[in-house]
Amino acid sequence: xxxxxxxxxxxxxxxxxxxxxxxxxxxxxxxxxxxxxxxxxxxxxxxxxxxxxxxxxxxxxxxxxxxxxxxxxxxxxxxxxxxxxxxxxxxxxxxxxxxxxxxxxxxxxxxxxxxxxxxxxxxxxxxxxxxxxxxxxxxxxxxxxxxxxxxxxxxxxxxxxxxxxxxxxxxxxxxxxxxxxxxxxxxxxxxxxxxxxxxxxxxxxxxxxxxxxxxxxxxxxxxxxxxxxxxxxxxxxxxxxxxxxxxxxxxxxxxxxxxxxxxxxxxxxxxxxxxxxxxxxxxxxxxxxxxxxxxxxxxxxxxxxxxxxxxxxxxxxxxxxxxxxxxxxxxxxxxxxxxxxxxxxxxxxxxxxxxxxxxxxxxxxxxxxxx
Amino acid sequence: xxxxxxxxxxxxxxxxxxxxxxxxxxxxxxxxxxxxxxxxxxxxxxxxxxxxxxxxxxxxxxxxxxxxxxxxxxxxxxxxxxxxxxxxxxxxxxxxxxxxxxxxxxxxxxxxxxxxxxxxxxxxxxxxxxxxxxxxxxxxxxxxxxxxxxxxxxxxxxxxxxxxxxxxxxxxxxxxxxxxxxxxxxxxxxxxxxxxxxxxxxxxxxxxxxxxxxxxxxxxxxxxxxxxxxxxxxxxxxxxxxxxxxxxxxxxxxxxxxxxxxxxxxxxxxxxxxxxxxxxxxxxxxxxxxxxxxxxxxxxxxxxxxxxxxxxxxxxxxxxxxxxxxxxxxxxxxxxxxxxxxxxxxxxxxxxxxxxxxxxxxxxxxxxxxxxxxxxxxxxxxxxxxxxxxxx
Numbered sequence: 001x002x003x004x005x006x007x008x009x010x011x012x013x014x015x016x017x018x019x020x021x022x023x024x025x026x027x028x029x030x031x032x033x034x035x036x037x038x039x040x041x042x043x044x045x046x047x048x049x050x051x052x053x054x055x056x057x058x059x060x061x062x063x064x065x066x067x068x069x070x071x072x073x074x075x076x077x078x079x080x081x082x083x084x085x086x087x088x089x090x091x092x093x094x095x096x097x098x099x100x101x102x103x104x105x106x107x108x109x110x111x112x113x114x115x116x117x118x119x120x121x122x123x124x125x126x127x128x129x130x131x132x133x134x135x136x137x138x139x140x141x142x143x144x145x146x147x148x149x150x151x152x153x154x155x156x157x158x159x160x161x162x163x164x165x166x167x168x169x170x171x172x173x174x175x176x177x178x179x180x181x182x183x184x185x186x187x188x189x190x191x192x193x194x195x196x197x198x199x200x201x202x203x204x205x206x207x208x209x210x211x212x213x214x215x216x217x218x219x220x221x222x223x224x225x226x227x228x229x230x231x232x233x234x235x236x237x238x239x240x241x242x243x244x245x246x247x248x249x250x251x252x253x254x255x256x257x258x259x260x261x262x263x264x265x266x267x268x269x270x271x272x273x274x275x276x277x278x279x280x281x282x283x284x285x286x287x288x289x290x291x292x293x294x295x296x297x298x299x300x301x302x303x304x305x306x307x308x309x310x311x312x313x314x315x316x317x318x319x320x321x322x323x324x325x326x327x328x329x330x331x332x333x334x335x336x337x338x339x340x341x342x343x344x345x346x347x348x349x350x351x352x353x354x355x356x357x358x359x360x361x362x363x364x365x366x367x368x369x370x371x
Numbered sequence: 372x373x374x375x376x377x378x379x380x381x382x383x384x385x386x387x388x389x390x391x392x393x394x395x396x397x398x399x400x401x402x403x404x405x406x407x408x409x410x411x412x413x414x415x416x417x418x419x420x421x422x423x424x425x426x427x428x429x430x431x432x433x434x435x436x437x438x439x440x441x442x443x444x445x446x447x448x449x450x451x452x453x454x455x456x457x458x459x460x461x462x463x464x465x466x467x468x469x470x471x472x473x474x475x476x477x478x479x480x481x482x483x484x485x486x487x488x489x490x491x492x493x494x495x496x497x498x499x500x501x502x503x504x505x506x507x508x509x510x511x512x513x514x515x516x517x518x519x520x521x522x523x524x525x526x527x528x529x530x531x532x533x534x535x536x537x538x539x540x541x542x543x544x545x546x547x548x549x550x551x552x553x554x555x556x557x558x559x560x561x562x563x564x565x566x567x568x569x570x571x572x573x574x575x576x577x578x579x580x581x582x583x584x585x586x587x588x589x590x591x592x593x594x595x596x597x598x599x600x601x602x603x604x605x606x607x608x609x610x611x612x613x614x615x616x617x618x619x620x621x622x623x624x625x626x627x628x629x630x631x632x633x634x635x636x637x638x639x640x641x642x643x644x645x646x647x648x649x650x651x652x653x654x655x656x657x658x659x660x661x662x663x664x665x666x667x668x669x670x671x672x673x674x675x676x677x678x679x680x681x682x683x684x685x686x687x688x689x690x691x692x693x694x695x696x697x698x699x700x701x702x703x704x705x706x707x708x709x710x711x712x713x714x715x716x717x718x719x720x721x722x723x724x725x726x727x728x729x730x731x732x733x734x735x736x737x738x739x740x741x742x743x744x745x746x747x748x749x750x751x752x753x754x755x756x757x758x759x760x761x762x763x
Binding site (some may be wrong): 035046097125126127131135142148150164307308 | 420530675
């Protein structure tokens with residue numbers, strides 16, 4: 001019993017070291033795995049500053065107090081990137097696509113407001129897509145509401161918003177995007193590393209020797225998954241530490257452990273799935289193509305570029321069947337809210353998914369043995 | 372060697388053999404191009420799984436991104452109406468017309484359960500004395516509970532509620548709330564987010580398809596070492612490159628046609644300029660195929676070529692103004708985007724489909740930039756292949 005266990009471990013370690021060495025000899029594949037998610041993070045970081053703050057030109061043609069107040073509120077609103085301009089300059093700016101809209105406080109604005117006459121704020125908007133257009137459509141009335149609120153008890157708008165946040169702190173778009181991107185890296189890394197290590201055995205026809213050797217298919221699979229797991233976990237951890245250094249992710253105390261556990265479980269799941277795909281397809285090219293597709297599907301369906309709670313129920317229901325959804329949830333809870341909310345569920349789902357992937361890999365390998 | 376094609380078949384060398392007198396003639400060059408093209412198409416068709424996947428990747432990305440953009444534009448929100456008077460109902464209507472919410476009326480308990488379960492992101496509570504207080508011109512607070520997961524989405528709600536309040540007042544009490552926005556639109560109709568984004572995704576589809584087909588075809592020659600025979604043959608380098616690129620073009624066209632069909636018949640985006648759609652897309656394919664050939668020649672291995680083809684495409688897509696004009700973005704993003712042809716391709720594609728003008732270069736200017744990239748990449752690819760002869 002002890003002897004067979006030690007043989008099993010020796011076989012696992014042999015396969016593990018062999019695959020690790022092969023992986024290290026292919027820096028271009030390592031780069032191809034890690035560069036895209038890093039590039040994606042960089043793009044997100046660069047673009048995050050512009051999200052939710054549309055560039056607009058502000059034209060103040062009114063010289064009265066109310067016009068100045070309104071202009072000040074628009075300046076302070078933190079929803080625009082404002083360029084003060086006259087009408088002609090603003091026209092040039094919008095024609096050159098430097099601004100998405102021109103907000104004009106027309107002459108006579110103060111007089112009309114004081115006289116309780118209809119007073120419009122003109123908004124010329126480049127409505128080429130609803131994302132930008134709706135931001136402007138929401139922001140200008142928001143400024144008008146603030147204008148009235150600033151009048152205190154004299155304000156004619158008596159309805160106000162009493163906001164209560166469900167969570168203790170807001171999380172910026174960039175911070176929020178970092179965790180799914182790390183998830184994407186873990187999925188691509190594990191799938192490609194595990195898949196290639198397995199499919200290569202068939203392409204190089206070394207699988208014959210492996211399957212004819214006394215090593216069990218379980219030991220072969222576990223060794224391969226272990227190699228894929230270690231490389232994927234290391235890459236994921238490095239990127240996570242980089243994000244932590246940049247201040248994007250800051251788990252506290254014991255939640256570092258939770259974070260590491262989740263990264264490990266996602267790595268294990270992706271490596272296991274990679275090995276299973278490799279054993280099923282047995283060709284390197286389809287393995288890469290399918291692995292990247294699978295990773296993208298899991299990334300998107302787990303809410304990679306959105307917030308699942310904002311999606312329709314049927315999409316949320318689909319996401320419930322995606323293991324990465326639970327990885328993202330557990331990471332969000334640990335990193336942003338120092339919370340273990342539903343951690344047991346998340347760990348169970350990820351562990352079961354990893355085990356299922358391992359079982360699928362062993363099954364595929366056995367099929368290879370029969371053939 | 373069972374199942375392995377003969378060397379001549381693999382390299383297309385049989386078609387290239389020619390008497391010395393013909394070796395430099397145009398007919399011979401055409402034969403070389405045809406032979407290389409035929410060989411690469413045949414090889415691609417033997418790798419069916421890979422070819423099918425590469426054809427459908429852009430459609431996959433299109434579907435997945437559209438699903439999430441479609442859902443994300445309206446925040447699922449529960450409204451607890453303790454007051455069902457006419458003003459409260461008018462306020463509900465104002466929220467419904469804010470283009471920001473997907474509303475459903477629920478009880479307080481249901482709303483609490485739904486927001487905790489992550490099924491909705493906000494609960495708006497209209498108090499029992501809403502109508503009475505508004506009529507009496509007394510302060511009244513509308514409760515807004517937000518699942519503040521991410522500021523981008525949360526701020527949309529934070530702005531949409533005041534929008535609803537102002538709209539409500541402007542309609543219910545036009546003589547009290549006199550300040551209103553008067554909107555003037557550049558275009559006669561709004562373009563929804565998905566039809567806009569889908570056109571940008573077509574470019575990324577062309578990029579992935581072009582890079583994959585040409586990159587793997589080039590790298591395959593190095594992996595199988597058939598490049599030796601190609602380079603030692605009397606065929607000119609550029610004829611070999613042209614043949615391989617033409618083959619990749621034929622294969623990539625399949626992917627382009629699939630995305631175009633989905634775009635037109637499923638998403639319903641009809642091109643404003645058909646001639647531009649055909650011309651521009653062929654031009655973009657040329658660039659991406661030239662870049663793929665370069666990548667394959669440089670990396671000499673299909674694994675990193677395939678991984679990078681997918682890997683480059685997604686970040687470049689996000690960088691290059693896929694979601695709106697790049698000039699609305701940060702200066703750093705603008706600078707980086709303008710370094711890559713994908714940006715100019717998206718600008719031209721949006722013009723071809725929606726007649727949008729997304730930068731100040733004009734259609735001709737953008738086409739010129741793309742042509743310059745194409746020429747540069749072609750020269751670089753031929754030069755790299757020439758250099759590769761020496762080092763191999």
